[in-house]
Amino acid sequence: MKIAVTLLVLSFLFSDRTSAQHVQSNQNLKPMNSSSDHYTFQLSDKVTRKKVSFKNRYGITLSGDLYIPKNTDNKVLSALAISGPFGAVKEQSSGLYANQMAERGFIALAFDPSYTGESSGSPRNVASPDINTEDFSAAVDFLGLQKNIDRSKIGIIGICGFAGFALNATAVDKRIKAVATTSMYDMTRVMSKGYNDVITAAQRTQTLEQLGLQRWKDAESRSYASSTNNLPEKLTGSEPQFVREYFDYYKTARGFHPRSINSNASWTGTSPLSFMNMPILSYIKEIAPRPMLIIAGENAHSRYFSEDAYKAATEPKELMIIPNAVHVDLYDQFDKIPFDKLTAFFIANLK
Template sequence: MELTQDWDKTFPKSDKVDHGKVTFTNRYGIELAGDLYTPKGEGPFAAIAVSGPFGAVKEQSSGLHAQTLAERGFVTLAFDPSYTGESGGAPRNLASPEINTEDFSAAVDYLGLLTNVDRERIGILGVCGFGGMGLNAAAADKRIKAVAATTMYDISRMMAKGYFDSTTPEQRADQLDQLSRQRWEDAAAGKPSYPPTALQNVTDDMPRFVKEYADYYTREESGFHPRSVNSNAAWTTTTPLSFMNMPLLSYIDEIAPRPTLLVHGSEAHSRYFSETAYENAAEPKELFIVEDATHTDLYDQMDKIPFDKFTSFFSENL
């Protein structure tokens, strides 16, 4: 695996931490690429694995979160999920509730083997869709001592029920029928099909949150990155199949007695995902609302992202 060594992030490089490109392998044999951010000084340190948003790469929001938390004293690992970015896996731009959950645990594997990390003090932070993956990983992987999810999406709920749970049973059945038949077309072609790049074709009549996504992912001065699925590509057409039938957060209450922090913007269209997760989680848990913040504000707006809250949460619980 050849990794880009140039600084190609959407945020400035910090001189307060050390940075290096790393690779590690998940349980399915897929090699993952990550950016390791290390505080100055001697360890052992607490560590945090970071990934997301869904369709983003480590050079975007997750890297910004990871670098900033490293400045605050944590070893952090921002990684590209399987099949995306610089990570391995074929076909490209494929997502899976199981494999992407496993990616977090593989990051914990890697962090726990570092000599400057205290393996009993490892947490995870998931952004957007990987907030849901992170919660799912923490429910099963008892090595994870604390989990935070910010501007969280439950991708399985969204794909199974639509935005705001608006999909009817008839619409769900029709979608599953189309996706199932698409498998024959893909099998005949010997490769998966991909829909058009949605965020490159946003119109004025689309919902505000879609425009906010486009504003972040497609503008060079914002969050555009050439390896990001959401910036200039698309997920495989059949990616929704497994998410529609495999709910991510069925066992969220089993994260306890380890703590859960859910962070969301007061103006985010996706706020209901965190509110439901909070209702279903067991104590200790906290829902922290950032006033006047939209969904994408918590991707990269330094005056909105509650880094003090993340720092206190992980400092107290790792």
């Protein structure tokens, strides 16, 4: 049963299976334009939002939304960079978080990771532990250049898979003064070892062989095959609970967005390669003495990632378990996301 669940988790995150109808030409893989400003949440009347862009050190232009508290024109404020979940866009959870944190007095930047959403990068829908970690540092670059932001008071929030990247970025980028995560996934761990670490050496070898074969196909066709769709278009009732929870967010009016990979697309088939031998939390102890706040749902299938990261880290650190919450509750459920706790954490530590 554990192996079956593992394969389902991995097929949602990345599938190494490819299909001919999903093969796309590299020349045609461009960011979707923003013909409509669809957000999955309501903008606070206490906050202004403006589109911004900035480059990371790989030359990729990242697209973001900057949320600014109203009536603070003459003030220099603390700031937060926010991204995630993995496969989502800034009009979903990260924007919701930024909106709420701006309402509470922070300037907050929600951004689309490289190769996704309105950010640049070709081919589309590629993930990389290195580049996605760099995306957070590029966001810090941008925030630190704004005249209304104190560059000595910048923190970050990572959601789901971008929680792991946020911890990795904080370990290497000493400009980040505090980090918080919600519904954390360690993407390199789950890709290389499977859900609950049940993938055997033989299964790992088989996966790598399949990915190698796909590289030959991509090289021959001069294009990049996409993985099979992450989520089904309809539920049959036989899916595991976590799949139903993801579906309820990404495939319904609650959280659907046309630019979200999890809502409306799929990852490039060979994306798992960069995750297979690059553990992102190797230096988590180097976050100290800067503080971290790790938040997870009591009933989240991903809870063990947060608990293990907490155990591996050194003080100052805090683990907060939200009663009766599942993984996706921390995407958008206001009665479950502890915004007051996040506010108190960053007020205390961005000083």
